[in-house]
Each structure stands twice: as structure tokens, then as C-alpha cells.
Amino acid sequence: MNPVNPVTFVNPVTSTRLRTVLVTAVAGLAAATCLTAAAPANAHATAKNDHVCSPSVSIDRFSDALDKTTYDGTFVGNFSALAVDRDGSLAAVSDRSALFALDGRTLAPKAVVPLADESGAALDSEGLVVDRDGTRLISSETEPSVRRYSRDGRILDRLPVPDALKVTPAGRAQPNGTFEGLTLLPGGRTLLASMEYALAGDSAGIVRFQTWQRTGGGHGRHFELGRQYAYRTDAGLGVPEVRATPDGRLLVLERGFTAGVGNTVRLYLADPRHATDTSGIENLTGQDGARLVRKTLLADIVNCPSLGATAKQPQPNPLLDNIEGMAITGYSKGRLRVLLVSDDNQNAVQTTRFYHLRVRI
Template sequence: MRVRVPLAVLTAAAALAGCVTAQTAAARSAPGHKPPQGHACSPSVALNGYSDALDKTRFHGLPVAGISALAPDGDGHVAALSDRSALFTLQVSGHRSAPHARTVGGVSLADGAGAPLDAEGLVVERGGTRLVTSETEPSIGRYEADGTFTGERLPVPGELRVEPAGRARSNQTFEGLTASHGGRTVTASMEGPLDGDGTDRAGRPLVRFQNWRLGRDAVPAAQWAYPLDPRLGVAEIAATGEGRLLVLERGYDAATRANTIRLYLADPRHASDVSGVERLSTGPGGVRPLRKTLLADLGDCPDLGAPSPSPQPNPLLDNIEALAVTGRAPGRLRLLLASDDNESPHQLTRLYRLTARLPRS
């Protein structure tokens, strides 16, 4: 989903191209913003650096903008999906510092009828094909690396379709996509709740995560309920590699002129399969949702002197919408995030490198 920032609340700032490393950038706090010492965002997450090198660039005429998903693609390459119906290949280096990125490939995408996609979620499969979500219907289609649609789509349960065909609200459908179990399982996250679904006992809206088993055919599997922080939406999910999920929650408050970006760890163990439940709720006789643990509120990251064209309390943040796991070590994950600039001069395409330490399963 594209989160638009009202132009009336925005001011211009000096642009900064290239990379700022965590080792050389001086932390600078906006009034009222007190980041942790060093480059820690929380006890579990550290910021390694950021880069604005891709901001307002083009590749063979395609604007490198609207980045909504990232996925590792081998040999230091990262596939980057634009919600402007384009798919890019990035060369990314700098695993323990700021990400150094350049665009080395780009193709346009279209559905089976040749229409553009509102593309939001991405998985790169072992054979090199891409699974791409479209938030419109919603749908998940398979594409070759050159952008050719194979004609294959994953079957979508009826209740997840946009009203009136189902109970999903427009622009609140498949925002995130990830693969696990060696690519044999795919999970899609709804951005917002279905019409009629309720809350957990803490009053948090319950959104649905849908799984598929991939083989000769794609078969819908378990569906989970996830408790969403009020006024936020699920922007992306990523498998940790040991059965749990990273969940990126995102929102924008025009009154405070601030993006809220929170990184959670979700554990599906003991979660109910809600695929046959018409109305979600918790409590006695209700469903057991995914248990989530806050890893970091990214507003607490040091800003590293980052510029911002909007008056954010923490100028490091923008409309962060993409998340990928790019490396693993015992108990730790290397993460790459990206913001969707909506092709606006008042927003940025910014890459972020984070290291996350996971609590024991």
C-alpha cells in the first residue's frame, strides 16, 4: 500500500547522495528525540548504516522508485520490487556497514491481460522465478526473471479477496510475502483486517497470514491470526530460517509528521489455524494468534545525521516498506530494508542495513 504524506506538512531539506556509514557518521538528534547510545536501536537491533544512492535514479528509463519488497537473488544481488509494476536487480555490498547499492537490471511487469500491477510482495524461488503479489484482487503470480508472466497463480481463499468478492478492504491485502522450509512453504500477510474480524484481548486488530504448500501444485495451508498495533499496518514479513517470522509494521501520523516503523518477531507455534473461522476474536473459545515480540521501534535508532525532506522526529525514517534477510549467523540476522518514496520529491528511496539478535526460540 502506498502511504502518501500530505504536502502541506512537508518542508524541503538539502539532499545527500551516496552512503553514510555507521563508523563515520555523527549521531544527531532532532528536538525531543533521544536515541540509544552508540548505534543500537534496541537491545536486539543495531543500525549499521544507510544509503540514499538509489534515490531519484532511473535504469534504462524506469524510475527506481516505489520500492515495496526486497529478496536475495544470489551472488550479492538483491531483487527489488516496485509498486509501479517494475522489478529491479540491485548489486548490494557492505554487509556490516552502510549498504552500497547500484541498479544493474530492470524490467516492467504486467498481469495476464497486460495491465500493470500494484505489486507489493516478492519471493525469489530456487529456480530463479519470482512470486509477485498484486494488492488489487489480490493475487500471487509467477514470473520469469525477465518479467514474463508464466500464467501460473496461487489459489487465493475467497474471504481474502477484495469486497464484494470477499471481505478484504481495498489496498489492505497482500502486502508481504516470504518463503520458508527450503521454498516449500510461502506465506502472505494481509496489510489490514478483513471486514468483520475482531481484536485480541488487548484491543489489537487481528489480521490474517495465509500459507501455501508448494509442490506440483500450490495448495492453501494454515491461516494464522496476527495482532496488529493500532493505527499501523503490516508492511512486510520475512522468514527467519528457524520457523519464526519477522514482521514489519508501519504507519504515518500527519499530526506529529512522523512515520512509525516497528520490527516484531512472530512465533507460529501454538497459533490456531483460522482458515475455517469466519470472524476472528480471542478470549474464551476464541483463536490463538501468533505470539509477537517487539525487537525494535526504528524511531529509536540513532539518526546518523541523515537528511530528511519531511519534518520527521527522527530524520532517518521514511516510508519503510521492504525487508529482507540477507545473511544469517547463530542467533543473528543481517537485514536490508528499503523505503518507498512514492515518486515524491518530499520522500526518499533509502536503504538501511540492520543486524538483529533473536531471542531463543
């Protein structure tokens, strides 16, 4: 939720690394790679040379086809996370307590189920992982929490959360600043959630990434608390989403909003593999000797071509909006197909927009 308002891809069946990063069945990814085979409604195309955002990122097209629409009586929007399902379709979570199934090619909604906590109260759902058994791991930034849901929205499990990461007064996190991103690392044994903003007592801009380790020999549904890492955002930005890459690194979205100016959205490649476990460090100052997660800028989305996009409020590039969800939909030889989505907050001056990117890592 906004706090203020050309590569040829191989068949994923041949790629072990692809199976590990996306964790779900090979068939699902084979279908998911076809997401960019045909442009959905409202997509725009220009000459290939006009699609470059940076040396590492290009944009194929965007789609506003779902903006301000409804499905089965439910508003289609408020999207905060995307994930590839095992059959190649997309799962999408709304921060207004709805879990959608979208067609992997056209993005058209196919089903929707309501989400709630154990007492039946609505969630501020932000992160989404489709586990290998088809169940959904969904984070809510209200408490914060990570729960496991069945495909029809029943709660099956709830993961432990360190006290310090809980919202004040139970912990040191600020409201609307907790678990935004959620991803499974290669192999499917480690789950990682990204906090959006720093804890009270930590230096501004240093956010924590919490992990859990799968118990039961790597095949069970249950997770126990694991290592924690520190990541420094650019000034004034938070982390709305994170996705694991095939080699154990992370795609990290950083985002901010300035009234009268618009959104800032940057895509980073981050490496947590040599970062310090910060779970035992009470206050992260940047001067405490802890090795932070290293990051490399892949693209500032403001530098992407607008491709004819229009904005309903001031933006430094009319293509930009409140981008919050991300899924890796294909992979081959260090190149990813990445799908982004914006959260329109059900706001007349914001747009539900999907972005089809090609990313070289």
C-alpha cells in the first residue's frame, strides 16, 4: 500500500535452476514463460531500440486492462503481490483481503477468494508465495504476520515472528512499514520476508530481511525462524517487494512517493549470501560492523520509455505508478522475464498497471 496516498527463452523443463527458484512445478513455469507471447489489451509496442530502460533492463509493454474493473462483485485492484502458480496462471493478492487467480497470458481474472485472519478480520495482505504443494504463504503488515492458506482461503498455519519486528507497542516496527515482500530462495527451504521501513532504534534506511527455515527434512509445510539480514535503501525509499533469482540473489524493488512530483521506483539486484546475521543486533547503526546486503542498481524505472502511457496525477514519467508487486515469469542464461504490477489503492488518480520487463542479471 502506498504510505502517502529481445531474448529467446529455453523450455523451463530443461532447467534445474529454474525449478529451484520458482519452487513450483515445471509445468507451471513452462506456461508462465508464455506470459509475454502475446500482448494483452491496452499493451503498447514500439521499435525494439525504444524499449531500453538501462543496460540491464528493457520493457516489452504495459497493460492497463484491469484498471478500475470488477470480477464476481470484487474490485480488481489494490494488488500488492504476484506469484506464478503451478499451472502457469498467476496468483495475485490484494491488500484489501482478496486472493485472485489471473490468466497467465491475458491477465484476466479467473477466480477470487476472500482472505481473513483467525478471527475473521480483514488483512493488509502484502506478500505472496505459492509453495510447492500449491498452498499460499501470505504476509500481512498489520501485526505483521505470515500465514499459510489453502487455495480456497482457509488458514492452515501461521509462522513465528520476532518480537522486535512486531508493530508498536508490541515491537519496534512502525504501522504500515512491516512485511511487504515475501519470497522462497532456491531449493525451497528458506523463506524470506522484507520489512518496508526501518525499526525504531535502527538507522533510517536500514531495513531488516527476516528468514525462516523449512522443517521436516525440507518437504514439510512448517517453518522456524532463521537468519536475519540488513539492507540499506536509497534515501526516502522503502522496500515493497523482493524476489529470489536462480542463483540465490534477490531482485529488490525500492519505492517512494512525493506529493506533486510522483513515484520513484528502482530495481536492484541484491546479494544476501555474505551478509551478517543481524538477528542478535538490537540496533543497526551502519557503524556496528555488520555487513549489509550488497546491492547493484539494475534500473530506475523513471528512465524507461513511456510507451504511450498516461498518468492521472503528476509523475516524472507517465509510465510510473505505485509499483508494488513483482514475479519472475521466465529465466534463461542469466536473463529473466519479470512482471510488475502497481497498487492503485482504489484511488481515482492511480492506476492498476502491469509491466512486462526483461532483466539481465
